[in-house]
Amino acid sequence: MALAKLGVVVLDCPDPLALAEFYAAVIGGTPAPADETWVDLKGYEGTPLAFQKAPGLVPPKWPAPDGSQQFHLDLTVEDMDAAEKEVLALGATVLDAADRDRSWRVYADPAGHPFCLCAC
Incomplete structure (x- = not known):
């Protein structure tokens, strides 16, 4: 029995909205910013993908x-x-x-x- 389920794959990056826009153009979906530090990619089929601000990446x-x-x-x-x-x-x-x-x-x-x- 599994201990957990994969919820989302999160990519750390300096600019979450810009990277979400890149992946939206590649795999589909629409960037959905929660705030300036987190953006979900919504509306495409596949594993959930999100982007988190990491200025020093x-x-x-x-x-x-x-x-x-x-x-x-x-x-x-x-x-x-x-x-x-x-x-x-x-x-x-x-x-x-x-x-x-x-x-x-x-x-x-x-x-x-x-x-x-x-x-x-």
Whole structure:
């Protein structure tokens, strides 16, 4: 029997509304600010996602030199090249997309959190 249920995935970031707007453009939904420190992403299918103000956030390294990576989001897409073009236009940066034959590519969102586009 489970001790708990996953309620929401929260991404710490310097600007919660800006990052919520990025993810709304990528996965859908509408940013719903509770206040200047917290924004929920509402109205899309999937795991609940929220954004919390963390002014001193230091983005994780990808890959971590010592293997101690934090976590990342896997986002399933139908057209990898088209999705890549869109996320880059929205402000993502490429972290690892050199192998174009793989079924996944790694990017960082505007706050530096890694995420993968996956054609799996």
